[in-house]
Amino acid sequence: MNKLWNKTDEIARGLRKPINTAAISIMGAYTFVWGLWLALPWATFNRSPIYELMGNLAPEIVWGIAAMCIGAVIIYGVWNSTYKALLRGALAGFYYWFVIAGFYISGSWESTGWINSFMVAIYCAFVAINLRVNKSSLHDNKETHKIRP
Numbered sequence: 001m002n003k004l005w006n007k008t009d010e011i012a013r014g015l016r017k018p019i020n021t022a023a024i025s026i027m028g029a030y031t032f033v034w035g036l037w038l039a040l041p042w043a044t045f046n047r048s049p050i051y052e053l054m055g056n057l058a059p060e061i062v063w064g065i066a067a068m069c070i071g072a073v074i075i076y077g078v079w080n081s082t083y084k085a086l087l088r089g090a091l092a093g094f095y096y097w098f099v100i101a102g103f104y105i106s107g108s109w110e111s112t113g114w115i116n117s118f119m120v121a122i123y124c125a126f127v128a129i130n131l132r133v134n135k136s137s138l139h140d141n142k143e144t145h146k147i148r149p
Helices: 002-015 021-039 049-057 060-079 083-107 113-133
Strands: 137-140 143-146
Touching (some): 021 060, 083 113
């Protein structure tokens, strides 16, 4: 039991370390590209009944533009090492992907889409929490950079 406790303590210490900006960039790029795909001129929402509920709330282009904006804010925050942009982008990403996961579950709980959306939401939440814990620094490979407020 003591060995398990030490392992979980080691994991907790590791999760408190400043997050790598490359990982945050990937999250931002994924969100941006997902939004771009929705904003392109074909009808993605017409391809699956899962998107019917999302389409009832807002048109496909709105979902796409929202994702592109969130992704752009995250990438801007990484590019300029700006704490506020990173935090806002990560929080917005959490809410965005959490809502999408809810729509996937409502539309077809058997689909694996909700798992993907939920994991991106959890990752966005982790980034936001990690940024709050490590407010003054971001880990960037081998160097730690100070981030601006």
